[in-house]
Amino acid sequence: xxxxxxxxxxxxxxxxxxxxxxxxxxxxxxxxxxxxxxxxxxxxxxxxxxxxxxxxxxxxxxxxxxxxxxxxxxxxxxxxxxxxxxxxxxxxxxxxxxxxxxxxxxxxxxxxxxxxxxxxxxxxxxxxxxxxxxxxxxxxxxxxxxxxxxxxxxxxxxxxxxxxxxxxxxxxxxxxxxxxxxxxxxxxxxxxxxxxxxxxxxxxxxxxxxxxxxxxxxxxxxxxxxxxxxxxxxxxxxxxxxxxxxxxxxxxxxxxxxxxxxxxxxxxxxxxxxxxxxxxxxxxxxxxxxxxxxxxxxxxxxxxxxxxxxxxxxxxxxxxxxxxxxxxxxxxxxxxxxxxxxxxxxxxxxxxxxxxxxxxxxxxxxxxxxxxxxxxxxxxxxxxxxxxxxxxxxxxxxxxxxxxxxxxxxxxxxxxxxxxxxxxxxxxxxxxxxxxxxxxxxxxxxxxxxxxxxxxxxxxxxxxxxxxxxxxxxxxxxxxxxxxxxxxxxxxxxxxxxxxxxxxxxxxxxxxxxxxxxxxxxxxxxxxxxxxxxxxxxxxxxxxxxxxxxx
Numbered sequence: 001x002x003x004x005x006x007x008x009x010x011x012x013x014x015x016x017x018x019x020x021x022x023x024x025x026x027x028x029x030x031x032x033x034x035x036x037x038x039x040x041x042x043x044x045x046x047x048x049x050x051x052x053x054x055x056x057x058x059x060x061x062x063x064x065x066x067x068x069x070x071x072x073x074x075x076x077x078x079x080x081x082x083x084x085x086x087x088x089x090x091x092x093x094x095x096x097x098x099x100x101x102x103x104x105x106x107x108x109x110x111x112x113x114x115x116x117x118x119x120x121x122x123x124x125x126x127x128x129x130x131x132x133x134x135x136x137x138x139x140x141x142x143x144x145x146x147x148x149x150x151x152x153x154x155x156x157x158x159x160x161x162x163x164x165x166x167x168x169x170x171x172x173x174x175x176x177x178x179x180x181x182x183x184x185x186x187x188x189x190x191x192x193x194x195x196x197x198x199x200x201x202x203x204x205x206x207x208x209x210x211x212x213x214x215x216x217x218x219x220x221x222x223x224x225x226x227x228x229x230x231x232x233x234x235x236x237x238x239x240x241x242x243x244x245x246x247x248x249x250x251x252x253x254x255x256x257x258x259x260x261x262x263x264x265x266x267x268x269x270x271x272x273x274x275x276x277x278x279x280x281x282x283x284x285x286x287x288x289x290x291x292x293x294x295x296x297x298x299x300x301x302x303x304x305x306x307x308x309x310x311x312x313x314x315x316x317x318x319x320x321x322x323x324x325x326x327x328x329x330x331x332x333x334x335x336x337x338x339x340x341x342x343x344x345x346x347x348x349x350x351x352x353x354x355x356x357x358x359x360x361x362x363x364x365x366x367x368x369x370x371x372x373x374x375x376x377x378x379x380x381x382x383x384x385x386x387x388x389x390x391x392x393x394x395x396x397x398x399x400x401x402x403x404x405x406x407x408x409x410x411x412x413x414x415x416x417x418x419x420x421x422x423x424x425x426x427x428x429x430x431x432x433x434x435x436x437x438x439x440x441x442x443x444x445x446x447x448x449x450x451x452x453x454x455x456x457x458x459x460x461x462x463x464x465x466x467x468x469x470x471x472x473x474x475x476x477x478x479x480x481x482x483x484x485x486x487x488x489x490x491x492x493x494x495x496x497x498x499x500x501x502x503x504x505x506x507x508x509x510x511x512x513x514x515x516x517x518x519x520x521x522x523x524x525x526x527x528x529x530x531x532x533x534x535x536x537x538x539x540x541x542x543x544x545x546x547x548x549x550x551x
Contacts, residue, residue, distance in 0.1 A: 040216075040239035043207035045079045047071060050212055055089055056145075057117055059537030065091045065119055069147070070138070070212055074196050076204045082192070086205060087145035088138045089119040094131040101491070102242060103215050104133040105206060107140070108546045109224030109248075109474060111199070112372035114144035118545060120537050121221060124477040129488035133219060138209065140202050142193055142372045150193060150371045152186040157360040157367070159313035163306055164320065164406040165398075176387065179413035186371055187419035194420035197375045203233045210240060217242040219491075223474040223546045224248050224447055228255070230436075231428045231455060238432035243494060245487055247439045248474045251451030252428040252458070256377045257384060259447075260408050261397050266445035267408075268401025270327040270471045271295075273443070277514055278337050284517050285341040297344060298323070310349035314356065320407050322355045327404070327445050329472035331543055334517050358544075378418035381425045387416060430459030437490045438462050439483060441470030441511045453503050463496040463506040470511020474546045478539070482509030 048071060055067035069085040093100050106118040119137035122130030139146040156178075166172035187194065206229070210218045219242050222230040228250035234241050254262055275298065276291035288294035302316045309315040314322075326336050339351030384390060390409060398405040430436070436459055440452035449466075456464045465483055467475070476483055486507065489495050497507035 041237055042211065042240065043076065043204045043237075045073060045076060045204070045208055045211075047208045047212040050088060052090065057089075057537065058535035059120065059541075060089055060091075060117060062536065063091055063120060063123075065089050067116075070205075070209055072141070072205050072208050074192065076201065084141055084193075085147040086138055086141060086209070087116050087147075088136065088209065089116050090137075091119045091122060091135045093134050099132050101132040102134070102217065102219055103136050103210070103213050104130075104219040104221060105136045105138070105209065106220070107222045107226030107229050109222075109226045110143075110369060110373050111140070111202075111225045111229075111376035112143060112369040113225070113545060114139050114369070115226075115545070116145055117537050118542070121477065121542065124484075124539065124542075125491060126481070126484050126488040127492070129492040132492070134213075136209070136213070140372070141205060142190075142197050142375060143368065148193060149365070149368055150186065150190050150197075150375060151365045151368050152189045152371045153182055154364045154366040155362055156182055156370065158362055159318060159356075160309045160315040161317045163315070164317050164410055165402075166406065172391075175410050175413065176416075179410065180417045183374075183414040183417035183419065186375065186414070190371075190375065190420075194375055194379070194418075197372065197420070198380050198423050199229060199232050199376060200236075200423065200426065202229055202376075203236055206233055207237055207240060216240070219243045221245045222247070223476075225250060227447070227455070228252065231430070231458075232426045234433040234436065234459070235426055235429050238430070238434075241433055241436070243434070243491065244436035245439065245476070245490065246436065246455065247476045248444050248447045249438055249440060249452040249455045250447050251454050252425070253454060254451070255381055255425050256412075257381075260412055261393060262448050262450075263446060264394075264397050264405040264408050265401045266443070266448045267324065267327040267404040270443060270445045271323060271403045273471055274323075274326040274333065274336075277333060278340070281337070281517050284519060285337045286345055287337070287341055298340075301344065310343060310352055314349055314352045317407065318356045318360075319352070320404065321360065322352055324404060324407070325355070325359065327471070329475055329543075330470075330512055330514050331472075331478075331540075333515050337517070374412075374414050374418065375420060377412070378415035379420040379422050382422045383412075383415040383418075385416065390416070428455070428458055430455075430462065433459055433461065435461040435463070435494065435496050437487065437496055438464040439467075439476050439487070440464070441467035441472050441475065443469065443471045444473045445471065446473040452505075457503060461496075461499075463499050464504075465497065466505030466508050467511035468508050472512045475512045478512055478543070480509060480512050 050068040050070055052066035052068045055061050055065050067089045070088050071083045071085050073079045074082040074084050106115055106121055108115045108118055116137045116139045119135040122135040142150040162174045217240050220230050227246040230244050230246050275294040278285055278294045279288050279290050282289045288297050302319050305316045305319055325332055339355055342348040342351045394405055394409045438452050440449055442449050456462050500506050
């Protein structure tokens, strides 16, 4: 090329940039300008910065966390209207600015689980990979310390409730009346809030939180229902996602009526696995030497409780609810077996009562998690309004899986009468989302494994880690090195396991192990219940938070 040609090229470039040459402004060439890239989508609301202060939780205080409130619209269609407040916590990154990786929002599931203390989760990520993020915990709208916080009837999970299994029309009507009464109490307590607690509202809250924290993108770690929240956020605001870990994935095809029927079958399988474990250690528990024998013992005692509750308070429903925890995960298996053994062999019901109380608090405000579970699920999508359909579907499912079917049906039955305005679920589509990491165990009952396979198919850049054969729900960052180290690698570098063809997991790990009980009851310690006198936030506390309200 000649020198004259070089000059012409330089002048053309200057003109395209609008540079002054020889006293004149050269107008940019319209034809040479690249097409403007559309701005990333975001929520149509500009929140005020969060006024950070000291946290009320001693465990958060010990970690140097900050707490405050994010003000958001009750109704995002009316951004200047009524405001509500979300409780937020932040544990700052512990790296130099050049290694900082942004904010990490968290959600423990439910819906209805309080996530305010989940900002401690970063300390459980191996290899220091969590230290590069600001970990953000928050209570979703209506939950926990957020304002307002929904509570309808703090005594709803009282002792010796009517039998779950509606073997008579009178018993069925009793439960329908209870369900209708609870829905009415929530209508009275919640008012306009009930119209604005859908998953889509919380997704908008997450984006408002991103804006309040001055970030272009979020990182996100979600468990159980929190995976659905992540799926919908990544569908709605894909360009605002940097990295996501979704542990125990909700099947977006089954939201929410079918999802609960699917759970029933899965819990029916997992409780048999648990009974088999108890039988393996018959020398410790003396409850039967085979799965069938332990199962027979369970149903024999449950039947006795129909006419004579243990201690006058633990009836068949409470007994089922205690054992349901064993279907969720391997944590606490020994505690349940100890309590079961103490009752069968020594007529001591104190262990059963302690376990029931640990997961079913009573008193003013104690039903907040349950109320918000219903408030979200009942309005995300229209549930069947014909009770006859519920009756038929649940009796059919009961024949396959008698353990949890009717307990789960009555847990959700207030949706038949719910007052909040019903929406339409977002069609989850991760085509535009960046690479995200999915994790699940094969026999997860609360969010059956097929859901993780479906999410993997909808997020073509995702990879799935499978805990092969495991029964634990939402169990990451609990010491499984195979799983947790891959999560740490992803959070540190963005590297995912290589995606494999077909509808399958991309990498496999051993699941969280089943416990091995100590030989003497005096040597055994509680596996999941936190110390009543502890003011810290332990890993056991985090696991209980993630379990949430059966979500």
